[in-house]
Amino acid sequence: MAFLPTTREEMLAQGYEQVDFVYVLGDAYVDHPSFGAAIITRTLQAFGYSCAILSQPDWHKDEEFLQFGLPRLGFLVSAGNIDSMVNHYSVNKRRRDKDYYTDDGVMGKRPDRPTIVYTQILKRLFPDVPVLVGGVEASLRRLAHYDYWDDKVRRSILMDSQADLLMFGMGENTIVEVADALASGMAVKDICYIRGTVWKTKSLDMIVDEYIMLPSYEEICKDKKTYAKSFLTQYENQDAINAKMLIEPYEGWYVVCNQPPLPLTQEQMDFTYSLPYERTFHPKYHYVPAIEEVQFSITSNRGCFGACTFCAITSHQGRVISTRSVESVVEEAKTITQMPNFKGYIHDVGGPSANFSRPACDKQTTHGACPKKQCLWPKPCSNLKVDHTHYVDMLNAVRALPGIKKVFIRSGIRYDYLMYDKDETFFDQLVKHHISGQLKVAPEHISANALDKMGKPRKELYLKFVDKYYEKNKQFGKNQYLVPYLMSSHPGCDLNSAIELACYLKKIHHTPKQVQDFYPTPGTLATCMYYTGIDPRNMKPVYVAKTYEEKLEQRALMQFSYPKNYDIVYRALKKAHREDLIGSSSKCLIPAKKPRDSFVHRKGAHKR
Missing domain, CATH: 3.40.50.280 (Cobalamin-binding domain)
Incomplete structure (x- = not known):
């Protein structure tokens, strides 16, 4: 084709x-x-x-x-x-x-x-x-x-x-x-x-379905509390089954947002990915870099019930998981093995969260996702069904194909969902077969203040995961690293939270090569917090680092061992009255005086 x-x-x-x-x-x-x-x-x-x-x-x-x-x-x-x-x-x-x-x-x-x-x-x-x-x-x-x-x-x-x-x-x-x-x-x-x-329309006379009238554009521009309330209404009406039509008035117009599309069935997902794609860029181009990570990757699912507040996947794909059949994924893998530049490595089998291979609970496919309750945060819902069986079957089937040397998972593992699974088969398979030297996971932070505003689990669960990960590496004779994705300046993360994270990084001997500052993008709950200074879920004030100086300090604290960051970290610690972290003791982040020579810091991932 x-x-x-x-x-x-x-x-x-x-x-x-x-x-x-x-x-x-x-x-x-x-x-x-x-x-x-x-x-x-x-x-x-x-x-x-x-x-x-x-x-x-x-x-x-x-x-x-x-x-x-x-x-x-x-x-x-x-x-x-x-x-x-x-x-x-x-x-x-x-x-x-x-x-x-x-x-x-x-x-x-x-x-x-x-x-x-x-x-x-x-x-x-x-x-x-x-x-x-x-x-x-x-x-x-x-x-x-x-x-x-x-x-x-x-x-x-x-x-x-x-x-x-x-x-x-x-x-x-x-x-x-x-x-x-x-x-x-x-x-x-x-x-x-x-x-x-x-x-858009100038009249609502033709609308017969039940709808919610949002505040007007003019109203939300004038008042941040009104904006936050309007956003929460939208946030709670993103499920295809439970959502109502939303109408937003403008001067002389109404913008009408219908209910979201229904999640694809497995048969529909299989059909979508069976279409005759060329699997590369048009020959008129020399090279499109975006193809590199995905050309030999397979999408196995859509949707995410993780509900991280800084992520827009829920707004775009929804919370209810759609997944493909094992047979469909195997057929795509066979197609990949026939590509002339394929060298035996499937770069990824996954989706927004790789190990979400079924809806969060049995009722979601018929009743939808709960509008006012999350599946994993602040604690896992009592109705949550934790099951990696389908995903394990899929990975085993792809790995067994002739011509495939290795099947990696790079699209992100939800470590909390993994830890809630009493059956450790997938964890074992992950460590034994699907890691390319290092596993990237996203605790995002350590501070409870930041994690609560992110919609992420508390640090205790992550620390248990780290211990178990290295135990399994030892059990299977592996020597694989763990790389945590971490974020600075997220709403709720103040200077003390940033210092807490820096102390943790020192403890594990890890210096992130790159620091991701919170990026306010349309459609996310965290962006609403950033703009309004309000958590729309409870309408309470939330701390937001907005100035260049605040953001610079939080970034520098994550790379406190870099000599170029010394003055910034010193200033931040003094501001927070944490002079106890300046000096020569083992707990200190920086010495009392700026060193003449560069520090020697451990690069890359941490290892136990």
Whole structure:
């Protein structure tokens, strides 16, 4: 199966005078199931709809948007696999040097906020043609949201882009329903009933379903408490079964957010990943760096009931897990083994959380996820079903295939869920077969103040996991490291919390090579805390490190042994009245005087 056409010449060569949809994309075109554009276009193709890909058009040249002519049904617009502002800017709002979703990693091939830019161009050039937006950027900005880069509350991207319809979440079923509606002759303004869509109207007369009226855009801009309450309502209405329609008023308009799409069944998941992807980037490119980590990886599940407050997966994919059959994953693995550049290593079998291979409890598939209760935090729910059996069967089956030397797990293990499993089969298999020298896990912090605002388990459980991990390495004769992902400046993390983490890092002889500062992105509970200074779950104040100095101190404390950080750490410890950590004793973080020579610190992962 060939790549979809990316130029008018390719379209004509494939026998099309006109395509049903032109997909305008902010990324380079990669036909791999880890890329949303590939899934949506291959799904449309499977249901009989033709597509062309207009990838990274020069937004200064109208002719690039005109080259395919008039599509029969409409334009589809996506910024790409990740939000464009995250892709373009670091947490310090500095322009990044590379765009890994562009040929040769070149930066600047797309504008900031391409969903808005591309759509406005298309509406000017094709005023009567439906323009439908989707992807992560649109999905997480479907209603009014705090925008870190502008430091203000922005309107729904549907309003700013002037698109005709927005599709959010994982969109295979949604796009087919929308395509069928357009193909039947229905006007796009009348497509207001499909799950996973957002639309705008000046009148609510046609709405018959139960809905929740959110505060107006003007109201949430004026008052942060109102913003926090509105966000909590949205946060509690993200489950496909329990969620109600949400309506957000604007001056003269209403933005209507329908219920989220239903999670895919196993049969639907298997179908999605059986489509004829080329599994690489279009041959017109030299090399698209984003393919490197995923080309030989397999997505086995979707959704996440972990509910970390800084993560937007719940808002985009939902809390109810969808998983593939063992047979489906094995077939994809067989396909990978036939690729000419495959060298025997499957880089990953997993998803948002690799070891979530079933819904959190039996009732979720029929009753949905609880709107006011989490599955794992602050303690595991009494209804939680901990079972790795399906995932173990999947890994064993893939590992047994001819031509496969090793199957790694790199997409993230939920160590808390792993520790709750009384059957240690998966833990044993993980240590024996699926680690590439080091296992990366995400405790994120050690301080209870920070962890509670992150929605993460307390440190005691992580410390038990560390002990057990090294016990099993010893049991199986392995010498594998453990690398903790840690975050600074998350809401709730004050200077004392940062010092507590630094003391822990000293104890385990670990210096993180890189420090991840909290990045406020649309759609997350933590971003709401960052903007408002309020935890919307209880409406109580929460500490937020916002100044450059506060963030610098928290980052430096995580790398306290670096000579370049001495003055910053010294100042932070003095500010916190922790002079007991300055000196020559074994518990001290830094010496009393700045050393003339560089410290020798242990690099990489910690080991016991």
